[in-house]
Amino acid sequence: MHQASNMNNLIKAxxxxxxxxxxxxxxxxxxxIEFYSEAINLNxxxxxxxxNRGIVYSxxxxxxxxxxxxxxxxxxxxxLDIIPNSADIYKKRGIASSLRNNVIDALSDFNKAIxxxxxxxxxxxxxxxxxxxxxxxxxxxxxxxxxxxxxxALSDISTAIKNNLKYSDxxxxxxxxxxxxxxxxxxxxxxxxxxxxxxxxxxAYNFRGKSYYELxxxxxxxxxxxxxxxxxxxxxxxxxxxxxxYYDLKDFDNAISNYTQAISLNHSSxxxxxxxxxxxxxxxxxxxxxxxxxDFNKAIxxxxxxxxYLCGRGEIYSIMGKYKKAVxxxxxxxxxNRFSLxxxxxxxxxxxxxxxxINAFDDFNKVIELFPRxxxxxxxxxxxxxKGCMGHSKAINNFNKAISIDPNYAEAxxxxxxxxxxxxxxxxxxxxxxxxxxxxxxxxxxxxxxERFSLKLEMFGNSKSK
Numbered sequence: 269m270h271q272a273s274n275m276n277n278l279i280k281a282x283x284x285x286x287x288x289x290x291x292x293x294x295x296x297x298x299x300x301i302e303f304y305s306e307a308i309n310l311n312x313x314x315x316x317x318x319x320n321r322g323i324v325y326s327x328x329x330x331x332x333x334x335x336x337x338x339x340x341x342x343x344x345x346x347x348l349d350i351i352p353n354s355a356d357i358y359k360k361r362g363i364a365s366s367l368r369n370n371v372i373d374a375l376s377d378f379n380k381a382i383x384x385x386x387x388x389x390x391x392x393x394x395x396x397x398x399x400x401x402x403x404x405x406x407x408x409x410x411x412x413x414x415x416x417x418x419x420x421a422l423s424d425i426s427t428a429i430k431n432n433l434k435y436s437d438x439x440x441x442x443x444x445x446x447x448x449x450x451x452x453x454x455x456x457x458x459x460x461x462x463x464x465x466x467x468x469x470x471x472a473y474n475f476r477g478k479s480y481y482e483l484x485x486x487x488x489x490x491x492x493x494x495x496x497x498x499x500x501x502x503x504x505x506x507x508x509x510x511x512x513x514y515y516d517l518k519d520f521d522n523a524i525s526n527y528t529q530a531i532s533l534n535h536s537s538x539x540x541x542x543x544x545x546x547x548x549x550x551x552x553x554x555x556x557x558x559x560x561x562x563d564f565n566k567a568i569x570x571x572x573x574x575x576x577y578l579c580g581r582g583e584i585y586s587i588m589g590k591y592k593k594a595v596x597x598x599x600x601x602x603x604x605n606r607f608s609l610x611x612x613x614x615x616x617x618x619x620x621x622x623x624x625x626i627n628a629f630d631d632f633n634k635v636i637e638l639f640p641r642x643x644x645x646x647x648x649x650x651x652x653x654x655k656g657c658m659g660h661s662k663a664i665n666n667f668n669k670a671i672s673i674d675p676n677y678a679e680a681x682x683x684x685x686x687x688x689x690x691x692x693x694x695x696x697x698x699x700x701x702x703x704x705x706x707x708x709x710x711x712x713x714x715x716x717x718x719e720r721f722s723l724k725l726e727m728f729g730n731s732k733s734k
Contacts, residue, residue, distance in 0.1 A: 280310050285317050304320055341365060361377050389429070399420050425441050440459065443456075443476075459473075473492045511527045527550065548563030575601045578598070578600050616635070643670040647667065650666030660690045681703045
């Protein structure tokens with residue numbers, strides 16, 4: 269009788285487990301947790317239920333996920349003590365370990381699972397995913413290069429596909445790896461295969477759209493984002509990415525419309541703060557600076573002390589001539605992220621504008637310390653020296669460095685021309701000046717010079733310069 273009761277509990281636990289999976293798939297996370305909990309109450313050794321409940325807890329940012337992952341790992345270990353050659357249990361324990369960020373333990377379990385069953389596509393997929401998503405940990409532990417790690421990831425995902433030609437998720441993951449490696453055409457090919465297998469696969473359309481975007485094929489990118497919205501009108505990232513595409517096309521009204529739709533879907537969440545910042549940049553391009561500031565204020569309100577948002581607002585304050593507020597924002601951004609190149613550069617430019625040469629010198633030097641190959645920092649440091657810090661000879665050295673990093677840096681040739689002129693090196697001055705003319709014309713700029721090398725810049729045609 270007792271045995272029959274236990275069997276009945278196990279059957280019911282499995283039923284609740286399946287209900288939990290269904291609710292999870294539908295995004296009903298509270299209901300999913302309840303069903304998984306019922307399954308665990310009926311079978312306290314139900315490792316899969318613990319792990320799945322942990323996954324759902326992680327989706328709602330609950331720290332309870334950690335205890336569930338650890339319980340799952342413990343239960344799988346007990347099973348392996350009894351059945352030491354179970355590839356499936358090694359795979360499951362590897363999944364739980366990877367979720368718990370025990371990367372090396374997970375890798376070891378996936379390796380063992382593959383030795384025991386070399387034909388299971390999912391285990392190759394999981395190991396490849398681990399290589400890809402945990403490359404920093406694996407690189408440090410095994411002293412491997414990123415190139416080696418990504419090659420192993422690609423090899424595993426390709427084996428998964430070889431063992432299951434209809435493995436849609438594997439095509440997406442391989443596409444993601446190719447995209448990380450900037451091999452966008454190969455990525456597009458894999459995302460397309462995933463779409464053929466699952467025509468309503470939103471992730472495949474999204475990442476294919478992003479790949480088209482990187483290849484500057486804006487029309488196809490927009491078509492993919494349109495398709496996502498047709499499948500799911502509430503998909504936040506489709507509106508963000510479509511907005512970014514319109515932004516690049518300088519169709520700022522359409523960009524704003526898309527960012528607004530994205531914000532309405534995540535009005536007060538972390539994601540919406542990014543939407544506000546994007547819309548703020550688009551408003552700025554249209555000269556609607558007050559609207560832009562309002563949006564960056566909202567972004568910062570939702571995500572306080574975000575370096576990029578502080579820099580974005582500081583940049584707009586600079587355009588508006590509110591330099592004190594701009595400096596405050598750039599300084600706050602540096603406090604949050606001491607590696608913020610943009611904050612140092614923009615703050616340095618404001619110091620330079622107002623003749624605070626020592627502060628400007630410090631900011632541009634800091635950029636060079638952090639990013640030794642930054643041509644702009646050398647250029648502006650040259651301008652600082654040109655204005656009196658170290659003199660024109662030192663300025664020429666700075667411009668030389670900027671040009672060696674970026675041989676097409678027109679402004680660096682122009683400023684070096686001024687320094688050569690000041691030092692009486694007329695031939696060098698004229699050569700640099702002509703070079704700057706050639707480069708600026710390539711950028712569709714016309715310019716004229718007075719006796720002091722001042723420039724009046726105008727765009728060709730009737731378009732306005734920004």
